[in-house]
Every structure is written in C-alpha cells, then in structure tokens.
Amino acid sequence: MNLKKIFSTLAVASMLVACGGNDTSSGNSTFKIGVSGPLTGDNAVYGNAVKNAAELAVEEVNAKGGIQLEFKIEDDQADPEKSPTAYGTLKDWGMQIGLATVTSGAGAAVSQNYADDTTFAITPSASSTTVIYSDADNTQSYKYVYQMCFTDPNQGVASADYLKNHTDLGSKVAVIYKSDDNYSTGIYQKFMDEAKKVGLDVVSETSFDNSSATDFNVQLKDAQSKGADIVYLPIYYQPASLILTQANQMGYAPTFFGVDGMDGILTLDGFNTELAEGVYLLTPFSADAKDELTANFVKNYKERYGETPNQFAADAYDCIYAIYDALEAGKATPDMSNSDLADLLIKQFTSMTFDGITGSDVTWSESGEVSKSPKAVVIKDGAYVGVED
Amino acid sequence: MAKLKTAFLGKNRNCHLCLGLVIIAYIVIEVLMYTGSLKSLFINLLVPVTSYIIVALALNLVVGISGELSLGHAGFMSIGAFTGVIVSNVMATMISNDILRLVISIIVGAIVAAFFGFLISIPVLKLQGDYLAIVTLAFGQIIKSLINNTFLGFDSNGFHFSFITNTVTLGTGGKMLINGPIGATATDRISTFTVGVILLIITILIIFHFINSKYGRSVMATRDDRIAAQSVGINVVKTKTIAFVLSAGIAGAAGVLYGLNFSTLVPARFDFNQSILILVYVVLGGLGNMFGTIISTFILVLLPELLRFLADYRMLIYAIVLIVIMIVTNNPTINQFIKKIFRRKKAEGELNND
Numbered sequence: 001m002n003l004k005k006i007f008s009t010l011a012v013a014s015m016l017v018a019c020g021g022n023d024t025s026s027g028n029s030t031f032k033i034g035v036s037g038p039l040t041g042d043n044a045v046y047g048n049a050v051k052n053a054a055e056l057a058v059e060e061v062n063a064k065g066g067i068q069l070e071f072k073i074e075d076d077q078a079d080p081e082k083s084p085t086a087y088g089t090l091k092d093w094g095m096q097i098g099l100a101t102v103t104s105g106a107g108a109a110v111s112q113n114y115a116d117d118t119t120f121a122i123t124p125s126a127s128s129t130t131v132i133y134s135d136a137d138n139t140q141s142y143k144y145v146y147q148m149c150f151t152d153p154n155q156g157v158a159s160a161d162y163l164k165n166h167t168d169l170g171s172k173v174a175v176i177y178k179s180d181d182n183y184s185t186g187i188y189q190k191f192m193d194e195a196k197k198v199g200l201d202v203v204s205e206t207s208f209d210n211s212s213a214t215d216f217n218v219q220l221k222d223a224q225s226k227g228a229d230i231v232y233l234p235i236y237y238q239p240a241s242l243i244l245t246q247a248n249q250m251g252y253a254p255t256f257f258g259v260d261g262m263d264g265i266l267t268l269d270g271f272n273t274e275l276a277e278g279v280y281l282l283t284p285f286s287a288d289a290k291d292e293l294t295a296n297f298v299k300n301y302k303e304r305y306g307e308t309p310n311q312f313a314a315d316a317y318d319c320i321y322a323i324y325d326a327l328e329a330g331k332a333t334p335d336m337s338n339s340d341l342a343d344l345l346i347k348q349f350t351s352m353t354f355d356g357i358t359g360s361d362v363t364w365s366e367s368g369e370v371s372k373s374p375k376a377v378v379i380k381d382g383a384y385v386g387v388e389d
Numbered sequence: 390m391a392k393l394k395t396a397f398l399g400k401n402r403n404c405h406l407c408l409g410l411v412i413i414a415y416i417v418i419e420v421l422m423y424t425g426s427l428k429s430l431f432i433n434l435l436v437p438v439t440s441y442i443i444v445a446l447a448l449n450l451v452v453g454i455s456g457e458l459s460l461g462h463a464g465f466m467s468i469g470a471f472t473g474v475i476v477s478n479v480m481a482t483m484i485s486n487d488i489l490r491l492v493i494s495i496i497v498g499a500i501v502a503a504f505f506g507f508l509i510s511i512p513v514l515k516l517q518g519d520y521l522a523i524v525t526l527a528f529g530q531i532i533k534s535l536i537n538n539t540f541l542g543f544d545s546n547g548f549h550f551s552f553i554t555n556t557v558t559l560g561t562g563g564k565m566l567i568n569g570p571i572g573a574t575a576t577d578r579i580s581t582f583t584v585g586v587i588l589l590i591i592t593i594l595i596i597f598h599f600i601n602s603k604y605g606r607s608v609m610a611t612r613d614d615r616i617a618a619q620s621v622g623i624n625v626v627k628t629k630t631i632a633f634v635l636s637a638g639i640a641g642a643a644g645v646l647y648g649l650n651f652s653t654l655v656p657a658r659f660d661f662n663q664s665i666l667i668l669v670y671v672v673l674g675g676l677g678n679m680f681g682t683i684i685s686t687f688i689l690v691l692l693p694e695l696l697r698f699l700a701d702y703r704m705l706i707y708a709i710v711l712i713v714i715m716i717v718t719n720n721p722t723i724n725q726f727i728k729k730i731f732r733r734k735k736a737e738g739e740l741n742n743d
Contacts, residue, residue, distance in 0.1 A: 040704050075703065080653055081437065085694050088430035105655060108574060112652040130653065134575035135564065180537045180657040182571045189555070209537070210657055211530065 030068040031327065031334050033058070033320070034095035035124075036086035036110070037102030038078040042238050045264040046102050046312045047073070050124055052305050053313035054099065056297075057320035067327050068334075069320070076101060080109035087113050095119065096338055097345070099319050100145055102312065104128035104152075104183045107145075115142040118339035120346065122146040122322065122368075124315035127260065128182050129153065132368040141367035144342055146349055148315045148322070148358070150284065150370055152183060155259045156190030156234065158374045159282055163230060164198045169255045169280065170229030174204035176219045176243065178235050181210075187234035187259055203228050208239070216243045217250070224252045233258045237265040244275045255280060263310040266382060279379045284358040285314035286377040286386040294357045308383060311358070318356035325354060404597035406680050408590060414687075415586045430694060438690045439585035440466075440647035443592050445670040445686045446679055447639035450596055451521075452668070453677030454605065455632040456612030457514075460664050461525030464532040465637045467659035468505055469498035469644025471536055474573040475566050477649055479543055487579040495588065495645045502641020503634050510630045517615065521633075529664050536656035541567040572655035573648070580650040588646060592639050596679060599635060608632050673714055685714075 035054065037047030051073045058071045072093055074086040083106035090098070098114060098121035101107040107126030112134070114121045123131060127149045134140050150158075163173060175191065178184035195202050203226040206219035220243065223231055231247075231254045233240050240262055247253070258265075258281040266273050287298050287308050297317055301309040309317075326332075326348035332341060354362040359372030377384040418435065421427040444466055451459045473494040484490045505528075513524045540556070542549040544563030551557050555569060567573055599605045607628040610618040619625055648654050674685035692710060696703045717723055 074697065080651065080655060081658065084433045084651065085430055088428065088433040089694075089697060092428040092430055105653070108653040109651055112575070112578065128571075130571060130574045134652075137559075180533075180570045180655075182655065185570050209534070210660065 029334055030070040031323075031332075032070045032072070032094050032096045033099060033323065034072050034074070034090035034093060034097075035099035035101065035316075036074045036076040036083050036090065036106065038106075039073065039075040041077040041079075043078045043103060043236060045237065045267055045310075046078075046125060047075070049264070049310050049313040050099070050102050050316040053297075053301065053309060053316040054124075054320055056300060056304060057317045057324075060300075061320065061324050067324060067332075069324070071320075076103075076106045078103040078106050080105045082106070083110045084113060091117065096334070096336075096341055097121070097323055099124055099316065100131065101126050104131055105181075107131040108182070111142045111145045114144045118144065118342050120144055120146075120338075120342035122148055122319050122349070124148045124319045125260070125312045127152050127155065128186055130182065138367075143346070143366075143368070146364055146368040147370050148319045149260065149311075150372060150374060152186035153190040155282060155374065156187040156192075157194045159187070159232065159234070159257065159259060160191050160194035160198060160200055162282065162376055163232070163257065164195075164200050169257070172201050172203045172226070172228045173230045173232055174223030174226065174228035174254070175202060175206070175232045176216065176223070176235070177205075177207050177233075178213070178239065179207040179209050181235070183261065184235050191232065191234060213239045214242065216246050219243075220247050220250055220252055223254070224250065229254045231256050233262065236261040237263065237268060241265055241268055241271045241275075244279070245272070248275050257281070260284075260311055263312060266379065266384075267307055267310065273379075273382050276379045277381075280376055280387070281379075281384075282374045282376055283311040283384070284372060284374055285311040286375060286384050288383065288385050289357075291357075293355075297357050310384075314356075314358050318354070318358050318362075321356055322349070322354050322362075326352060401597050401601055403678075403680055404593065407593045407597075407683060410680065410683060411586060411589055411593065415582075418582070430697075431691075434691065434694060435582040436580045436585050436650040437647060438687060439582065439589055440643045440650070441667070441670065441690050442683050442686045443585075443589055443643035443646070444640045445667055445674070445682050446589075446592055446596055447636040447643065448667050449671045449674070449677065449679060449682045450599070450636045450639075451633055452671055453675075454600060454612070455608050455629055455636075457629065457633070458519060458522035459525045459633075459636070460522050460661070460668070461527075461529035461532075462636075462640050462667050463659040463661070463663035464525070464529035465502045465506060465640035466644035466647060466663070467529075467532050467536060467656065469502045469641030470648025470654055470659070471567060471573065471656075472501045472641070473498040473645030473648045474576050474654060475541070475543075477577065477579060478564060478566055478573075481577065487577070488581070488584065491579045491581070491584055491645075491649060494649060495584075495642045498645035499638040499642040502644065503638030506634045506637025507630070509637075510633045514629045514633060515626050526661070526664075529659070529661060533656055533660055536567060536572075537570050539567050540565070540569050567656075570656065572653060572658075574653045576649060576652055576654065578650055578652055580646050585646050588642060592642075593679065595635070595639070599632070604628050604631055669711070673711075673718065675718075 037050050038044050039047045054071050058069045062068050074089050076083040076086040083101050087110045098119055100121040100123035102125050104126045107123055108130040111131055129138050129151050132141050132145050134142055177188040204223045206222050256279045260283050262281040263283055265276050326345050330344040330348045332344050349364045350366050362372045364370055376387045378387055448462045451457055476494040476497045477490055480490050513521050538553045540551045542557040542559045542563055542565045544560040549557045607623045611625045670686040670689055671682055674682035693707050696706055699706055
C-alpha cells in the first residue's frame with residue numbers, strides 16, 4: 001500500500017474537519033448580505049461590477065450610522081454547479097439576506113435553496129424567469145427570490161417595440177443569438193414573438209453555441225447578404241465583442257443593438273472600444289443621467305475604481321439601498337431569524353415604491369418580478385449616452 | 390461463510406481497500422453531519438463528489454482496464470441525468486417515496502446510457518486504434534446539441550415533443566421536462582448522499598468482480614496484446630463491448646444521481662471540458678488504479694472549494710496544484726526518494742528490533 005496516498009487522504013480529511021470546526025454565530029449587530037457571482041472566467045466583468053458597487057453602497061449606508069450592513073461575495077464562475085457550493089459558503093458565513101447570484105443560470109440553481117432556507121434574496125442582474133419561477137409557465141414563484149433587473153421576456157418585447165418605433169436606425173433586422181444559453185434564447189424567443197406581432201422585418205436569424213463562439217463570419221455574412229441594417233445581439237458582451245471586431249474586418253457596418261448583457265463591453269480587456277461606437281443597448285441605467293443620485297454614484301464609483309459603472313453595478317447599488325429602505329421601514333434588527341427577516345422584507349418589498357438609479361417608482365409584484373421601464377443608450381466616445389425618445 | 394465473504398467482497402485486496410475507504414469516509418462524514426460540524430458548503434458538495442467518483446471509476450474501466458480512450462463520458466452522464474429527470478418527474482404523482490423514485494430513475498438512466506454505449510460500440514470496437522476516442526468525442530458533442538434543441542413536456546395527455554423550435558403547449562398541470570437550452574428546471578432534488586454511497590459501493594463491487602472475472606482477464610489480455618489474446622481464442626470485440634457498455638451504464642447511473650441533486654440542469658453543463666475533467670481525475674489517480682481514482686477525484690473536486698479562502702488566486706493555485714500532482718506522481722526520482730525514506734525507516738526499525 002502506498003503510504004503517500006494514505007497521507008493525502010488524511011490531509012484532506014483533516015482539512016474537512018478543520019473547516020467544519022468553527023461555526024459563525026449570527027448574534028451580532030450587523031446584517032450579513034451575501035451574493036455569488038463570476039469573479040473569474042468569461043463573465044468576470046459582471047461579478048466584479050456587482051462586488052464594487054455593493055461594497056460602495058454598504059460603506060455609504062454604514063456611514064449613515066443607522067443600520068449596519070456587512071457584505072460578502074463568493075465566486076461561482078457563472079456555473080450552475082458552482083453556485084450551490086458558493087451558497088453553502090455564504091450560509092456558513094451566516095448570511096441573513098442574499099443578493100442571490102449575478103447571472104441567470106447560476107441563479108436558477110440556488111433559488112430553491114433560498115426558498116428552502118426561507119432566506120430573502122434580491123438578485124441585481126439574474127434576469128431569467130427561471131430565477132424567480134419554478135415552472136415553465138411562470139405561475140409558481142419561489143416567493144423568496146426577487147429581481148432588481150427586468151426579466152428576459154420584457155427585454156425581448158421592449159427591444160422589438162423600440163426597433164419598430166425607431167425606423168431611423170434601420171428596417172431590416174438580423175438576429176444572432178446563443179442557442180445553448182438560457183438568457184439569450186429567452187430574449188430571442190420573446191423578441192421574435194413580439195416582432196411578428198408588430199410586423200418587424202427580421203431577415204436573418206442565426207445562432208451559435210459555446211463551442212463555436214469564436215468565429216462569426218458565417219452569421220455576419222448571412223446578415224450582410226440579406227441586407228440587414230440592424231443586427232440585434234441578445235447575448236453577453238464577450239461574444240458580442242468578437243462580432244463587432246469581425247464585422248469591422250468584413251467592412252460590414254450595420255447598427256448593432258444589444259440588451260443588458262452587452263453592458264460591460266467597454267471594460268473588456270484587450271477590446272478596441274472604438275469598435276463599440278454607435279452600438280445601441282437597452283438598459284435601465286445610463287451613467288450620464290443628470291439626476292443627483294446617479295451623478296453621485298457615478299462620481300464615487302469612478303473615484304474609487306477608476307472606471308464608469310455599468311448597469312450591473314447600478315443594479316447591485318440599488319439592491320443594497322432597496323434592502324436598506326425595507327429594513328428601516330420594517331424596523332428590522334440583526335438578531336432576527338432569517339425567516340422572520342424574510343417575511344418582513346417580502347412585506348416591505350411588495351408594498352414599497354423604490355427610487356433608485358436604475359429607475360424611479362420601482363415596484364415589485366408578489367412573485368418577485370420588478371416593474372420599471374428600460375431605456376435605450378448609445379455608446380459615444382467610449383461612454384453610454386442616453387437616447388431621447 | 391468464507392465463501393460467502395469472497396463472493397461478496399471479491400478476492401482482490403484493492404477492492405477491500407476501496408470499500409474500506411468509502412465506508413470509513415461515509416461514517417466520518419455522517420458523524421460530522423450528525424454533530425452539525427460539517428459546513429453547508431461540504432454538505433452541498435457530497436452528492437456531486439460521489440457522482441464524479443462513480444463516473445471516474447467507470448471511465449477507468451474503459452481507459453485503464455480495457456485500454457481504450459473514451460472522451461465522451463460526460464455524454465453518458467448527460468443521457469443518464471436527463472433520463473433520470475424525466476423518469477423522476479413523470480413518476481412524481483405515482484410514487485411518493487423519494488428513495489424509491491430515485492432508485493427507479495437510476496436504474497432506468499443506467500439502462501438507457503448503457504444502450505447508447507452499446508450502439509456506439511457496435512461499429513467502433515470492431516476497429517483497432519484510437520477510433521473510440523474520436524467517436525466518443527463526437528458523441529458527447531452530438532448529445533449536447535440534441536438535448537439543447539429538445540423541447541419535451543408532459544401533462545395529463547401524455548408527452549409533447551418538439552425539436553429545434555419550441556412548439557410545445559401544455560394543458561393545465563403540465564410540466565416542461567426539457568426546455569431546450571434552459572434544460573430541466575425546478576427538479577425535485579431527491580438525490581441523497583446515502584443512496585450515492587450505496588451506488589458507489591455497488592459500482593466498486595461490479596467493477597472488481599468484472600476485473601476478476603473471465604471477461605475481465607480477457608479484456609486485460611486483449612489490452613496487453615491483442616494478437617496473442619485472439620490466438621488463444623478470446624473474442625476481442627465481445628469482451629471490449631462488455632467493458633464499454635458496463636462503463637456507459639455506470640456513468641449513466643452517476644449522471645442520474647448528479648442530475649437529481651440540482652434543481653436546474655442545463656445540457657451545456659456536460660460539454661467536452663467535463664469529459665476531459667473526468668479523464669484528468671482518472672489519469673492523476675492512475676490508469677487501472679481504482680483506489681487512486683477515488684482519492685484523486687475526491688481531492689480534485691474539493692480542491693477549488695477548499696481554496697476559496699485564496700479569493701482571486703483560487704483558480705491560479707488550483708492549476709498549479711494540478712501541475713505539481715502531475716509532476717510528482719510521474720517523476721521516478723521523487724517516487725524513488727519517497728520509497729527510500731520509507732525503506733530506510735523500515736530497515737532502521739528492523740535493526741532496532743535485533
């Protein structure tokens with residue numbers, strides 16, 4: 001028998017025991033807020049944006065002196081297999097309120113956990129209906145998971161309506177979506193349904209999947225040959241950046257129109273942001289808005305992290321403030337149990353009207369769905385600029 | 390009595406070691422869980438780790454014992470997982486006992502995966518060379534794409550199915566079983582660690598019984614020298630097929646256990662990387678070495694989670710650890726050095742005894 005192997009077994013066993021030893025007690029004076037998101041991997045921009053903004057918001061709230069918050073983020077690589085273990089880590093830490101997850105696929109995998117443990121969660125950016133509903137018809141909600149971003153179907157419908165009403169952008173639409181992605185197909189289907197309804201002219205529909213997400217010449221050629229002057233991209237920024245680069249190499253210059261997943265493209269390492277000039281995207285947040293809340297947030301964020309916040313950051317910032325408002329209005333104390341806290345927050349969230357940087361007069365339905373209106377922004381000189389309707 | 394013991398445990402020392410390890414680990418973990426000192430992080434990881442160990446053992450049967458390379462075991466896991474989800478959902482109203490439902494799902498999943506394994510093996514295993522690797526590689530991708538484009542629903546009128554575009558409309562009380570790229574959502578999480586460990590023990594027994602049977606010896610003889618094996622009358626194709634189908638079936642069972650542990654399951658989860666990851670567990674554990682496979686899978690699945698305290702450097706350190714393990718376990722100088730240390734101690738002990 002190989003002694004080396006026995007040693008390695010013992011080493012792991014001792015690690016397990018050592019880690020299992022100390023349980024954190026929640027008998028303290030702060031509310032513990034946890035979230036899991038991609039801090040490494042393809043979608044790391046999202047996770048880091050949420051981390052930065054939430055930390056900023058928590059500091060601001062704590063500086064007010066009233067309710068004290070504590071924030072922790074765990075890496076889940078946007079992977080549905082990793083998010084339950086990330087959730088476990090947060091639970092061990094003593095999480096009382098969650099921001100669920102940053103991305104949809106990972107979020108759907110832990111919604112049941114939040115419901116089982118009767119812990120309240122509001123996700124900043126996991127926009128799929130599968131995050132808040134447990135069935136395909138969207139009738140049975142998890143009850144404990146709320147959304148700060150609008151759901152995918154709403155984005156698809158809003159995009160189609162926007163394109164129909166703004167014929168100055170173009171009239172022939174090509175769609176490129178990711179066929180093995182929950183988020184992308186969700187928006188795509190609703191977009192097509194709505195496009196049919198309002199009579200939008202979709203000339204090219206092409207897709208790609210994870211294994212072919214590097215070469216988009218076929219899809220772009222198809223769109224170009226059919227004379228599309230708008231290319232709708234209901235996808236995340238990583239493949240979108242490649243599409244923009246390859247279209248540029250082909251000499252194809254339609255108007256590109258993205259949704260909230262396109263956000264983050266300006267902070268992507270190694271991407272020539274000049275290519276993103278003139279790209280439209282539908283988002284609830286534009287960093288150039290003039291209201292005081294947004295201006296303050298953008299200023300503080302820029303000072304601290306050296307970049308313009310994207311919509312993920314804005315959603316996370318709003319989540320913390322919405323929780324803060326609800327906790328204060330409900331007179332919650334940190335020694336309450338998770339389920340009491342959840343009952344209180346659900347009561348507040350379904351009754352309150354929240355004014356944040358991603359929308360004013362924001363309300364929530366009992367299923368956790370948010371009601372606010374998406375805005376279109378365009379990228380100009382490397383920044384998001386709001387488009388007047 | 391002794392005979393009964395041999396029949397149950399097999400004659401192989403390795404088999405006893407594996408079973409001993411699994412049972413001790415199970416008892417330790419159960420005690421920790423009972424006393425409440427096991428973190429929820431690890432409780433969430435128990436079933437996935439068990440599934441990975443089972444599928445790694447199954448792959449080792451093909452790669453280590455039968456000497457063929459399979460790059461599609463994630464595909465078999467996927468078939469098992471989605472079959473399991475379908476069976477479990479359909480039976481949800483008929484069978485209220487979760488354990489029974491899980492066991493039936495595992496059996497059906499294993500049979501379906503084994504059937505696909507059999508289909509593949511018909512043309513491929515008749516050939517010599519690396520064809521199995523090529524075909525299983527393609528198989529994994531095909532399965533992923535197929536399930537990605539499958540829309541399957543179930544209501545009181547029976548099954549509704551559509552392909553590529555979703556045209557499934559369900560009556561009241563209906564449920565989407567597979568919703569294209571969204572996969573299976575809101576699955577009852579009925580997998581339990583205990584059932585997983587029992588499945589693991591059954592897997593170990595099956596594999597060692599196979600290795601020590603007439604067929605196992607034939608497979609190994611074929612692996613070492615195909616021509617010599619044929620010359621003594623071994624049916625090469627048949628023995629290899631049995632090993633491969635067995636492996637596919639076990640991988641399918643592991644897939645069911647895995648699939649029913651999560652409330653959502655996306656087809657893209659079982660991609661090529663997943664197959665390679667399982668192969669990494671097997672290679673680092675040692676080809677044909679079941680005990681090593683159990684330990685390496687256990688460590689490599691847990692490691693990224695144990696390294697969480699390193700925050701941003703987590704995946705970086707994980708990669709370095711992988712490389713270090715690879716170098717250390719395959720370096721003859723280091724191996725000899727370690728052996729020498731133990732041998733010297735032993736020798737010293739013997740001297741002292743004199």
